[in-house]
Amino acid sequence: MGKPLRVGIVGCGAIIAQYLTNFRKLRDIELVAVADLDPARAQAVADDYEGVRATSVDELLAADDVELVLNLTIPAAHAAVALKAIAAGKSVYGEKPLAATTAEARQVLDAAHEAGVVVGCAPDTVLGTGIQTARKAIDDGLIGAPISASATMVTPGHERWHPNPDFYYQPGGGPLLDMGPYYVTALVTLLGPVVSVMGAASHTRNVRTIGSGPRQGETVPVDIDSHVTGVLVHTSGALSTLFMSFDAVKSKSPNIEIHGSTGSLVVPDPNHFDGEVQLFSLGADGWETLPVSAGYVDSGRGFGIADLASTAQGEEPRAGGALAYHALEVMESVLESAHSGRAVPIQSTVERPKSVELTVLADDINMLEAQEAAS
Structure with missing residues (x-):
């Protein structure tokens, strides 16, 4: 409806810096809260980002002004945090992989479907x-x-x-x-x-x-x-x-x-x-x-969330949970095959994501100039 997607981040480790850089220029995203098991790390982010508050994880998940939770925890915690966010009625976008196992990832996707919320996942590269x-x-x-x-x-x-x-x-x-x-x-x-x-x-x-x-x-x-x-x-x-x-x-x-x-x-x-x-x-x-002919110009981590924000209701995001699940099953099955010595069939499938036309998403004059030079 023309309003930015309000995002809360759980996990303030090394990768958060790249997301923060891009959130500052993506007009479709509004960062409102951050949380970490180490409160000092969350507070350091809040101190450096105007309008953002540091909270506990539980407070962030319960916050009325958080519509999507960006899950930047370690892989072993991806599913647990995602399930808590979904139970609180939030959409979720996670760092890769979607979960540590396909069994956990299936729980996340099933819970999201039942709750009517959206799951997205890196990589958005x-x-x-x-x-x-x-x-x-x-x-x-x-x-x-x-x-x-x-x-x-x-x-x-x-x-x-x-x-x-x-x-x-x-x-x-x-x-x-x-x-x-x-x-x-x-x-x-x-x-x-x-x-x-x-x-x-x-x-x-x-x-x-x-x-x-x-x-x-x-x-x-x-x-x-x-x-x-x-x-x-x-x-x-x-x-x-x-x-x-x-x-x-x-x-x-x-x-x-x-x-x-x-x-x-x-x-x-x-x-x-x-x-x-x-x-x-x-x-x-x-x-x-080849000349640059497609994709989000001068993009970075977080553009998958902006893409998700612009995805029509009921439509799978390009960097969506279904694609992340399929990729995880492929990788898990490669390891299974390595240990068993047998070929492993992949049970899931996914629609090949829609292509991205050459597009500028961020408010940056350099990006506009880059697109004009590429066209």
Whole structure:
């Protein structure tokens, strides 16, 4: 009805800074309250953001002026916080993954359906100009019929930079569940839903040493697979290969490549919202960089919530719970296959999210200039 969506945030850890930067310029979002198990962290956010109050979690969930709860807690707490918010009549948008397991995620979606509220979930990076320009290239037939894709994420481990990396190495963490949502969500956005998977995984170290912050030098136990590979079979017949590692050092390969019958695409890092899309057409002499042609211009974390706010009632948001559930089932099934040695069918499916036309959402003159330059 023309009013901004009033948002309360639960969890004031490192990721909140990116959301706050974008909330300040998204006219469809009004941040009203923040909460954290550490009250000082919530108060620090409130002190720096005009019009925002720090509360307890229970007070935020009960607040009449909070319409949507942005859940920025650790993965193990995603479902519990989401269910409490839904029980209080709030819509929910969560950081990825939707929950630690598909069983928990199903509880969240069923509760939301029963309550008549909306569930959204990161990553919303797929709404930016990088993935959306690649999506448009595929939809426009620039590579012909899609045949295959590869997705590569390599890092020696988040403990090298994160001061409290414990949750990355606990159930619900690991390279696949931590970083895989960006890649799987991008692959589904580009190529459609997945019908079956096969996987393999390894565990190379039992402990990790924290490399920065007040706990530098402490070790944390590793209770997850730290290197995972998988093959995804899409409904279309296209095959995607995943390579997700917290063990290897570096990769020179593109983050995502898509191959079709008449061309190949280099797709930018799905952990970012922009980046160059490159095309090599059959018979060409080299790669060409495609002009930006789709997606939210100069976007960032939180744009999925603005997209949700503009979604018609009864319609699934682009960064919605159904897509997040499907991506989680794909990842969970890759790990199941890795341990069983058998292919695993995917029970859920999802509509390929609607594409995003080249759009400016935020009040920023630089964004307007960028859109004009791209058109």
